Amino acid sequence: MKTTVGHVTLSCAEHKHNCYEIIFYRKGTGRFHFSKESLPISPRKFIIVPPDTVHASKYEEKAETIFIKGAFNHIFSFSSPTVVMDNEDKTGEFLVKLIFENKFSNPEYLSSLSNALAHFLLQNIQTEKSISMVLQDIVTKISDNFFDSGINIGEILKKSGYAEDYIRAQFKIFTGKTPIGFLTEMRINNACYLIDIYKDSLSLTEIAEKCGYTDYVYFSRKFKQITGVSPKNYMKI
Numbered sequence: 001m002k003t004t005v006g007h008v009t010l011s012c013a014e015h016k017h018n019c020y021e022i023i024f025y026r027k028g029t030g031r032f033h034f035s036k037e038s039l040p041i042s043p044r045k046f047i048i049v050p051p052d053t054v055h056a057s058k059y060e061e062k063a064e065t066i067f068i069k070g071a072f073n074h075i076f077s078f079s080s081p082t083v084v085m086d087n088e089d090k091t092g093e094f095l096v097k098l099i100f101e102n103k104f105s106n107p108e109y110l111s112s113l114s115n116a117l118a119h120f121l122l123q124n125i126q127t128e129k130s131i132s133m134v135l136q137d138i139v140t141k142i143s144d145n146f147f148d149s150g151i152n153i154g155e156i157l158k159k160s161g162y163a164e165d166y167i168r169a170q171f172k173i174f175t176g177k178t179p180i181g182f183l184t185e186m187r188i189n190n191a192c193y194l195i196d197i198y199k200d201s202l203s204l205t206e207i208a209e210k211c212g213y214t215d216y217v218y219f220s221r222k223f224k225q226i227t228g229v230s231p232k233n234y235m236k237i
Contacts, residue, residue, distance in 0.1 A: 003070040003114045005103035009063055014056040020072040021049040022117065024096045028063025032056075034081050046084040046092060046121055048076060055081065066096050068114055075118040084121045084128070092120060134160050134167070135174040142179065146186040149212045153179045187211040188226040191219070195235050204231045 011030070023032075023046065030041040034055040039047065041057065049055055051073075057065070086092035095117040102110055138156055145151050157179065160167045171179050194207045205216050208231075213219035223231045 002107070003068060003099075003110050005069075005100055005110070006067050007100065008057075008065040008067065011058045012056055014054050016052050016054045017049070017069055019051050019069050020076055022068045022072070022114075022121070023047045023049065023057075024066045024068075024092065026064040026066065026093070028059050028061050028065075030057060030059035030061075030063065032081065033058065039081065039083055044086040044090070044093065046086065048078060048082045048084065048121060050076070050078045050080065053081060066100050068096070068099060068117065070111070070114050072114075072118045075115065075122060082125070084124050087124060092117065092124070095120060131162075131170055132174070134162065135171055138167070138171060138179070139175065139182070142183050143186060146183055146190065147210060147212050149209075149214050151183070151212065153183060183212075184222055185226060187213065188223055191223060191231070192227065192234065195231065199235050204235070207231075 014033075025041050025043055025045045025047075027043055028041065029043075032039040032041055032047055032055065034049075034053055041059070041063070057063075084092075095113065099110065099113045099117060102113060138160060141156050142151070142153070154164065157164045157167050157171075162170075168179060171177075171182075175182055177185065188211070191207055191211045194202065194210060195204075198207070202210075204220075208214075208216050208219035211219070213222075220231055223229075223234070227234060229237075
């Protein structure tokens with residue numbers, strides 16, 4: 001496989017290649033444009049561009065980009081540009097640096113390094129999909145059991161199969177909230193619903209219990225944090 005490796009620091013106009021291109025963004029931000037769509041550019045991000053895809057990059061600040069072009073058809077089968085983030089160990093960046101430093105080396109060696117990068121990216125895509133499924137399962141478990149005062153978030157996270165700190169961080173990226181924050185919002189949103197529907201037949205203490213709170217004072221404090229008003233004042237609205 002003939003491999004072409006290059007280094008870019010400026011925006012580039014629309015163009016295409018007859019082979020796959022792996023683009024790695026080391027520095028800078030901007031947008032990657034293709035068809036009528038665009039993707040955000042940021043450090044440590046890869047974009048895999050399929051053959052004959054017209055694309056362009058527009059940077060908002062000085063960038064540093066490394067591209068690797070080659071016949072990766074035996075590894076990739078994408079029909080549109082695909083984004084992959086490097087892992088926490090920066091394995092992708094290490095491989096890119098190795099490829100760039102050896103761009104004039106023996107073609108077979110360069111091809112082997114490039115294939116290693118392609119396989120790493122494919123594995124990372126599959127890992128990201130796997131994590132997404134795990135995170136969705138956690139979201140479902142919390143959503144289905146938010147009313148249980150004995151719900152154990154830590155235990156749910158441990159059963160994910162990932163380190164608890166790691167899956168907590170991934171959960172926040174996935175939902176925009178911590179697991180506890182997500183649970184709290186679920187409970188308070190349900191409390192608002194129950195107050196709206198049953199304020200004439202259920203007391204606030206009963207509503208709090210139905211939302212998983214055994215301590216009314218704590219419930220009231222969390223309610224005000226989320227809604228901006230106390231449960232009593234919300235009931236009057």
